[in-house]
Amino acid sequence: xxxxxxxxxxxxxxxxxxxxxxxxxxxxxxxxxxxxxxxxxxxxxxxxxxxxxxxxxxxxxxxxxxxxxxxxxxxxxxxxxxxxxxxxxxxxxxxxxxxxxxxxxxxxxxxxxxxxxxxxxxxxxxxxxxxxxxxxxxxxxxxxxxxxxxxxxxxxxxxxxxxxxxxxxxxxxxxxxxxxxxxxxxxxxxxxxxxxxxxxxxxxxxxxxxxxxxxxxxxxxxxxxxxxxxxxxxxxxxxxxxxxxxxxxxxxxxxxxxxxxxxxxxxxxxxxxxxxxxxxxxxxxxxxxxxxxxxxxxxxxxxxxxxxxxxxxxxxxxxxxxxxxxxxxxxxxxxxxxxxxxxxxxxxxxxxxxxxxxxxxxxxxxxxxxxxxxxxxxxxxxxxxxxxxxxxxxxxxxxxxxxxxxxxxxxxxxxxxxxxxxxxxxxxxxxxxxxxxxxxxxxxxxxxxxxxxxxxxxxx
Numbered sequence: 379x380x381x382x383x384x385x386x387x388x389x390x391x392x393x394x395x396x397x398x399x400x401x402x403x404x405x406x407x408x409x410x411x412x413x414x415x416x417x418x419x420x421x422x423x424x425x426x427x428x429x430x431x432x433x434x435x436x437x438x439x440x441x442x443x444x445x446x447x448x449x450x451x452x453x454x455x456x457x458x459x460x461x462x463x464x465x466x467x468x469x470x471x472x473x474x475x476x477x478x479x480x481x482x483x484x485x486x487x488x489x490x491x492x493x494x495x496x497x498x499x500x501x502x503x504x505x506x507x508x509x510x511x512x513x514x515x516x517x518x519x520x521x522x523x524x525x526x527x528x529x530x531x532x533x534x535x536x537x538x539x540x541x542x543x544x545x546x547x548x549x550x551x552x553x554x555x556x557x558x559x560x561x562x563x564x565x566x567x568x569x570x571x572x573x574x575x576x577x578x579x580x581x582x583x584x585x586x587x588x589x590x591x592x593x594x595x596x597x598x599x600x601x602x603x604x605x606x607x608x609x610x611x612x613x614x615x616x617x618x619x620x621x622x623x624x625x626x627x628x629x630x631x632x633x634x635x636x637x638x639x640x641x642x643x644x645x646x647x648x649x650x651x652x653x654x655x656x657x658x659x660x661x662x663x664x665x666x667x668x669x670x671x672x673x674x675x676x677x678x679x680x681x682x683x684x685x686x687x688x689x690x691x692x693x694x695x696x697x698x699x700x701x702x703x704x705x706x707x708x709x710x711x712x713x714x715x716x717x718x719x720x721x722x723x724x725x726x727x728x729x730x731x732x733x734x735x736x737x738x739x740x741x742x743x744x745x746x747x748x749x750x751x752x753x754x755x756x757x758x759x760x761x762x763x764x765x766x767x768x769x770x771x772x773x774x775x776x777x778x779x780x781x782x783x784x785x786x787x788x789x790x791x792x793x794x795x796x797x798x799x800x801x802x803x804x805x806x807x808x809x810x811x812x813x814x815x816x817x818x819x820x821x822x823x824x825x826x827x828x829x830x831x832x833x834x835x836x837x838x
Contacts, residue, residue: 412519415745416712425597426617428656429467431580433615433732435537435601436464436555436572436648438481442524442533445498452497453505457527457534460491465600465615465649466539466572467658469584469686471696473576473710475539475556476682478661479568482558484532493519496607500791539574560689565629566644567681571689578728581699582650584679585657594622595654597742598674600646601662615649615782618642622659626675635662635675642674651676656703658682681787698727702734709741717741 440460464481468474480487493838497519499505501512538553541560559571598618620640627634638651642662650658660676686693695703703721708722721738815822816830 379432395419404652415738416710417744419710421463421595422597422617422619424706424710425652425654425656427733427737428703429582429597429599429650429652430615431541431702431731432468432582432734433599434466434468434475434541434648435615436466436477436481436556437538437540438453438462438464439536439538440533441536442492443524444831445523445525447521447523448518455498458499458567459491460488460495460533462488463601463603463645464647465645465698467650468579468581468600469571469682469693470691471577471579471581471698473574473579474559474686474691475572475574476650476686477570477572478564478677479562479570479649480564480664482535482537482570482572483563484535484560485563486717488533490525492524493522496522522601537572539572542544543650553746554668559691560685562681562685564664567633567685568677569661569685571682571685571691578696578698580702580731580733581693581695582652583657583695584693585653585659586683587659587678587680590622590636590653591661592622592624595660596620596622596640596651597654598638598640598649598651598676600649602643604643616646618646633681634662634678636677636678638674640674698724698731701727702731705734707735709737712744714741714744720804735801745806769801 422798424489440462441457442460443457445451448454462481464477466475466477466481469476471660494516499514500515501510506515523531524533526532528534529815535558537558540553541557554574554576556572556574559573561570562568568575585758596619598620599615601615618640620638622636623639624637625634626637636659637653640651642665646662646666649662651660651662658679660678661682663675663677665674701720701724705717705724708717708720718738718741721734721741724734725738728734814825814827814831818830819833821830821832
C-alpha cells in the first residue's frame with residue numbers, strides 16, 4: 379500500500395469512528411440503554427406507593443371537668459374524656475401535617491360526647507335525689523359547663539399521630555405528640571394544620587385544582603374506624619376509588635366543595651383525596667348523615683393552601699420525597715439501575731424508610747437490565763479506544779514510510795555486472811544535461827550515463 383493510500387484510509391477510519399461516537403453520545407442517543415421489563419402494576423398500587431408514606435393516623439382526645447351551674451360544683455374530681463379518630467397527611471418535610479378542621483375543633487360533636495357521659499354518670503350514681511330519668515337529666519345539660527385543667531369553658535385537647543409504615547426515622551405505630559398550628563372550622567373551609575417535631579418527612583404535593591372537575595378519577599385515603607371493628611387493628615389506611623361526581627358550594631356559595639363517589643367513613647376525615655398522579659385534590663370533610671349511598675364531600679386543596687400561606691408554611695417536597703418519587707417513576711418504567719440508585723440515596727438519608735426499602739428490593743428483582751446497560755457502555759468505550767489506537771498506529775506507520783521515501787539517500791556504490799572480481803567503482807559523474815531521467819526513480823542524469831547515480835538502475 380502506498381503512503382498516500384495509507385493516510386487516506388486512516389483518515390477515513392478516523393472520521394467513521396468519530397461519527398459513530400457522535401451518534402452514541404448525541405442528545406438523542408442512537409444507542410439506547412436496555413431497560414428491565416416494567417413490573418405489572420395497577421394505578422391504585424402506584425397511588426398507594428406515592429401517597430401512603432405521607433399518611434398518618436390521628437388520635438384526638440378531649441379532656442374536661444364538667445361544672446354544674448345549678449348545684450355550683452363539679453360532678454366529679456376526675457375528668458371526662460372523649461376520643462376521636464381522624465387521618466392526616468404530611469405537607470412539609472419539617473413536620474407539618476394537614477387534616478380536617480372539625481378533627482381538632484371544639485364543636486358540638488365534642489361537647490355532646492362529653493355531656494352524654496355526664497348524663498349516664500349522674501343517672502347511674504343517683505346524683506339527683508329525685509332520681510329523674512336519663513332523658514330528664516339530659517335536659518339539665520344546658521346548665522353545665524366544660525372546663526379544662528387550666529381554662530374555663532374549653533376542655534383540654536391532646537393530639538397524637540402515628541405512621542402506618544416506618545418512614546422518616548419514625549417506627550410504625552409510635553405515637554408522636556402534635557400541636558395545632560391553625561384551624562378553620564367547617565363553616566370556614568374545614569381544614570387545619572398540625573406540627574410534629576420531625577424532619578426529612580415524605581411529603582404529598584397539593585394540586586392547584588386547575589384541572590380538577592366532574593369525572594376526575596380520585597382515590598380517598600384514610601383510617602376508617604369501622605374497619606377495626608371487624609378486622610385486626612392495624613395502621614394500614616384504606617384506599618377507596620371513585621370520581622368527582624359534582625362541584626358544589628356551601629355557606630351560601632362562599633366555599634366550593636367536591637362531591638365524590640368514593641366511599642368515605644368515620645375516621646377517614648382529614649385524609650387526602652388524590653388524583654391518579656398522587657397529588658392531593660382535597661381533604662376528606664363530611665358526608666350526608668343517614669344516607670346509604672356514598673355522598674361524600676371533600677374540601678379543595680386550595681382551601682388548605684390558603685391556610686398554609688397564612689401561617690408561612692410552604693408545600694415543598696424536600697430531598698427525600700424528590701428522590702423517592704424519582705425512584706418510583708424509574709421502577710414503574712422498568713429503569714432498574716436508576717430506581718436502585720434513587721432508593722439507595724433515600725435510605726442514606728432515612729435508613730428506616732420502609733417503602734424505600736421495599737421498592738429497592740423490588741427494583742433489584744426486576745427481570746433484565748441488571749447492569750447490562752452499564753456493561754454495554756463500557757464495551758463501547760473499550761472498542762472506541764481500541765479503534766482509535768489502531769488508527770494512531772496506522773497513521774504513524776504511514777508517515778514513517780512516506781518520510782523514508784522522500785529522505786535524501788547516499789550515492790550507491792555500483793558494481794560492474796561483468797567484473798568477476800566485483801571490484802567496486804564509483805558511478806561516473808558529470809554535469810546534468812536535463813534531457814534524460816531514470817525510469818525507476820525519476821533521477822535526472824547525463825545523456826551518456828549507463829547507470830542511475832541514485833538507485834543504480836541500468837539505463838538504456
